Amino acid sequence: MPKDIPSNSVGLVSPQKASFDTPLDLVSGKTLPGFELVYETYGQLNPQKSNAVLICHALSGDHHAAGFHSMEDKKPGWWDSAIGPGKPIDTDHFFVVCLNNLGGCNGSTGPASINAATGDIWGPEFPFVTVKDWVHSQAMLADLLGVEQWAAVVGGSLGGMQALQWSIQLPHRLRNCIVVGSAPKLSAQNIAFNEVARQAIRTDPNFFDGRYKQQKAVPATGLKLARMLGHLTYLSDDAMKHKFGRQQRTSGYRFDYDVEFEVESYLRYQGEQFVHRFDANTYLLMTKALDYFDPASEHNDNLTEALSPAQCNFLVVSFTSDWRFSPERSKEIVKSLIEARKQVSYAEVEANHGHDAFLMPIPHYMQVFSAHMKQIIKELNHAS
């Protein structure tokens, strides 16, 4: 619980909900008759409606990116390090929007919602969603909020993929695209990790082919395993070494299967916590959206061609120790943007935190991020 809300926090915030009755045609060929999106906003939309920034979340993220929901909240939103007064995404200047993506499990329509057509929980019948579908639904939210053009669309990891997709799919609707710790598509190794996580969930006897809610069950074992494995890939070998090394819980070896090394305890805890806050069907959907993202595939694997419609400025950031989406993957994006003659800045940040670095207030990262956002503020002030 924050005794006092820090002065550079957006403070107490409340989620809002938007309902859409228009059917949404999805890439999979299915149509969602209508849907709800839960979102939060920080800062004020200016009269010109030119200062809106969209935050896209990653695999397990949600709409609560910054601030606190109550004075009892133990932790602020997931990207509080970057969003707030005086922070890179400065809420004294920007109107920030963050939503829970379609298919999510934190308030937006997803597998745990009721399917109006049947009166039953969607469960495994919830249609597959892709990054394209998310951009489409995010644009509908933008329409509702009166935002014709985002000052910036920003995201890390899977969120960065959404930002990139915005630049291709609706190029006239954003002036800046910020892609942090991301990739133009998953590698075979990335897909393989997702597949092991999916198998862990789907083979849990409490998964019931995705109908676990109807059975009043939770595939906790599978979801815990999936999260432990995911977490492993978010940290670098070096970060783990610094955080845990081979530190043991007790002196001497136990010679049993209880927690022996601190890293085991940490992973088990992370896995258990996740089960309380996340839905297994959503986890499956998100990993598939990751696997499917590959804008170049529609252009004979030519990423430059895929990016050619883009009209915005780009900032691409990567982290040296990120082995999930290594700097090489960011450089693929940068190389194609340059080839496509787009305006792009690139920073490779020295950080030993692995993929998780994108959530952390690393000085060099924050400086690069702030400098880019300040330039946008300058242009805003110039235009007004």
Next chain:
Amino acid sequence: MPKDIPSNSVGLVSPQKASFDTPLDLVSGKTLPGFELVYETYGQLNPQKSNAVLICHALSGDHHAAGFHSMEDKKPGWWDSAIGPGKPIDTDHFFVVCLNNLGGCNGSTGPASINAATGDIWGPEFPFVTVKDWVHSQAMLADLLGVEQWAAVVGGSLGGMQALQWSIQLPHRLRNCIVVGSAPKLSAQNIAFNEVARQAIRTDPNFFDGRYKQQKAVPATGLKLARMLGHLTYLSDDAMKHKFGRQQRTSGYRFDYDVEFEVESYLRYQGEQFVHRFDANTYLLMTKALDYFDPASEHNDNLTEALSPAQCNFLVVSFTSDWRFSPERSKEIVKSLIEARKQVSYAEVEANHGHDAFLMPIPHYMQVFSAHMKQIIKELNHAS
């Protein structure tokens, strides 16, 4: 099935069994009243008994390192690329011994064996075994075979840890130690991967706290997941890219959870095959033996001091794309050996196969390996 046995194969081989009635005191404090070891030998022991080479296997290996068990055998032993006439471990010159380690599941006493004291399957009551215990039991086999001193003890991965432990524990009993793709101890990340694998097995409802055989059950789901995950860490990102890329089973996305990408199919297949040939309790024991190996820990984390008793020559080999046990881990061993003023050769082999490279006939690797073994042959001939 080999139509004809290749001329550089050790040919048809048969496992043998050795029984030990002497109680074996284990590092865990437990005592094994007696045990059996299954092993294979290739080549002939010379009259001086000076040409014996011990092969130590890795996590999922066994005693069948080379040759074929029958003309119906589809594949030769697991290290057939390196063992045979004219191969690095040349059976025209060496008497090669490979055993299934204590705690294994391919014929040596392990969790699936009967505990004579109870008449029941050992299961989870089988005592923990460590690399030290393996060296101890391997030395008992050496005694039985009349091998006072090995010309070389050789191993890759966990096998390399055993070779290293031989040099420390019984320094007068080997003249050469060959450590391939190994490490002086697991990193936190290595332990974390093992822990996820263990959790996958132990939370499988068919695991029954390790008493699955008594229940006529197999924790197939957990063991399959463990193997999929293990396999992922044996391959490099690059190897997977070359082997599978983002190649799909069918054109266009399926939008379901069946196999979509070739890499998924491969991993599922590897996992399923493993279930037929491996025991879950053994898998758990082997991962714990890996976690526990840390010879420096008894010397205030000073590896140089730990290695100081060694009297043999060393060859250490690593592979550029091995991210499970990276070249840096091999270099830790080499650095300490040099500091301890031991004779050591080191080769970092350019290979994109990841950790699995240690099993492959990569020309540079085979050349380095052969050159070292030829030097041993020269010394053998000189001595005779």
